[in-house]
Amino acid sequence: xxxxxxxxxxxxxxxxxxxxxPGEALIKVLMAGICGTDREILKGYSAFRGIPGHEFxxxxxxxxxxxxxxxxxxxxINIACGHCSWCARGLGRHCPTRTVMGIVNRPGAFAxxxxxxxxxxxxxxxxxxxxxxxxxxxxxxxxxxxxxxxxSPGTRVAVIGDGRLGLxxxxxxxxxxxEVTLIGRHGSKMNLAKTWGIHVFNDGTQExxxxxxxxxxxxxxxxxxxxxxxxxxxxxxxxxxxxxxHGAANxxxxxxxxxxxxxxxxxxxxxxxxxxxxxxxxxxxxxxxTKTFPLNQGLExxxxxxxxSALKVLLDMR
Ligand SMILES: [Zn+2]
Ligand SMILES: [Zn+2]
Numbered sequence: 001x002x003x004x005x006x007x008x009x010x011x012x013x014x015x016x017x018x019x020x021x022p023g024e025a026l027i028k029v030l031m032a033g034i035c036g037t038d039r040e041i042l043k044g045y046s047a048f049r050g051i052p053g054h055e056f057x058x059x060x061x062x063x064x065x066x067x068x069x070x071x072x073x074x075x076x077i078n079i080a081c082g083h084c085s086w087c088a089r090g091l092g093r094h095c096p097t098r099t100v101m102g103i104v105n106r107p108g109a110f111a112x113x114x115x116x117x118x119x120x121x122x123x124x125x126x127x128x129x130x131x132x133x134x135x136x137x138x139x140x141x142x143x144x145x146x147x148x149x150x151x152s153p154g155t156r157v158a159v160i161g162d163g164r165l166g167l168x169x170x171x172x173x174x175x176x177x178x179e180v181t182l183i184g185r186h187g188s189k190m191n192l193a194k195t196w197g198i199h200v201f202n203d204g205t206q207e208x209x210x211x212x213x214x215x216x217x218x219x220x221x222x223x224x225x226x227x228x229x230x231x232x233x234x235x236x237x238x239x240x241x242x243x244x245x246h247g248a249a250n251x252x253x254x255x256x257x258x259x260x261x262x263x264x265x266x267x268x269x270x271x272x273x274x275x276x277x278x279x280x281x282x283x284x285x286x287x288x289x290t291k292t293f294p295l296n297q298g299l300e301x302x303x304x305x306x307x308x309s310a311l312k313v314l315l316d317m318r
Pocket of ligand 2: 080081082083084085086095096097
């Protein structure tokens, strides 16, 4: 089958079909999304070698439990052992021996087919298009904040970073009742957020006043985002860290202590709430798709993402 394969560099490569382990389904990938994590993998994040890609929608073509046959599905990306104490607590996303599709020791979805445990699958409601379903995984990551924190109505939140993740996080917090300010640098992206009733602030030319928000979220995907999130948070406030990047962050640890700030790491989330938001159209994802490429132009798709104006780029394997 055709795939994008990373081994020191990304290439378009013919590889053997995935082998389906017991309990797994073989899925024909329909569409896949490229995210910041994939671009970090190309820089060395998680020392991954193989087929990247963890945001996808597909159709089951082989399975153990016949109920999945032919179903359009998305898949939770963490493959847990199923029997350790973390798995017993329903926290397979933190299972110490987990693999993560396209990120840690497991082939991903930038290919014609991918295998995944049936336990990881979620059927996609008919109302949700392939294009929208691809956003389930990043939207689940945005929803994770709501699993970790209680947002009281009217809570003022700053989301730093007007990229793909920032725009999803801002929408998720807004529909949860927060009063959201998106802080970014791209006019077109912030105009989009404005149409959703989100306040916007361009920090390209001026600085937002320090210690202005009880809750700030770094969704910049870069090391500088955390120090800005920390600068903007009030004493006793919380900074949510949503960025994964290759390298170390630089921030003022003194402010953390003096202002008694809580730093909250936040990664993958549950798929069910994300699919609900898509089904009920409580978040808008269609305008986030900048361009779609066929799989055999996958290298061009990655190249295209170097443009600052690009939001989500999809690969189409249909
Ligand atoms: Zn991702
Ligand atoms: Zn486990």
